[in-house]
Amino acid sequence: MNIDTALKEAMSISGAVGVALVDYDSGMSLGTSGGGDWLNLEIAAAGNTEVIRSKLRVMQSLGLSDSIEDILITLHRQYHLIRLMGGVKNRGSLFLYLVLERDNANLALARHQLKRIEGDLIV
Template structure:
C-alpha cells in the first residue's frame, strides 16, 4: 500500500480527524490527510517528532532493549496516537500520527487498524 492509500485507510478509522506520516529524523511529514482549521498537521507532526525523540532517548538512557509500538496521548475530547513504523521494508524513522475524536473512536479497534496499515505500508 502506498502513502496516499495508507492515509486514506487511516481516515476511514471511526473518529479519525487527521493523520500524518512523519519522518522523526527530519520532523517533516511525508503526507497528511484530514486536519482542518484547528488541527495543523504539519505543526503537529513536527511537535510529535520531539515526543518520539524524547521517548527514544529515555529508553536509550535506561538501556531498555525494546522498541516502541505506539504512544498514546489522551485528551478530554481526543486521542492522539503515534505508531512507529517497524516493518522491515520501511525506513525505521517513520511514524503514523493519528488524531481521533474520543466520542466517536474505539481505541482498541483504532490500534488494530493502525497495525494493519503499518504492515501493509510501502514507502
C-alpha cells in the same frame, strides 16, 4: 499499499479527524489527510517528533533494549496515536500520527487498524 491509500484508510477509522506519515529524523511529513483549521498536521507532526526522540533518549538512558510500538496521548476530547513503523530498514524513522475524536472512536479497534495499515504500507 502506497502512502495516499494508507492515509485514506486511516481516515476511514471511526472518529479519525487527521492523519500524517512523518519522518522523525527530520520532522517532515511525507503526507497528510484531514486536519482542518484547528488541527495543523504539519505543526503537530513536527512536535510529535520531539515526543518520540525524548522517549527514545529515556529508553537509552535506562538501558532498555526494546522498541516502541505506539504512544498514546489522551486528551479530554481526543486521542492522539503515534505508531512507529518498524521492521523494514527504509521505514525505521517513520511514524503514523492519527488524531481521533474520543466520542466517536474505539481506541482498541483504531490501534488494530493502524497496525494493519502500517504492515501493508510500502514507502
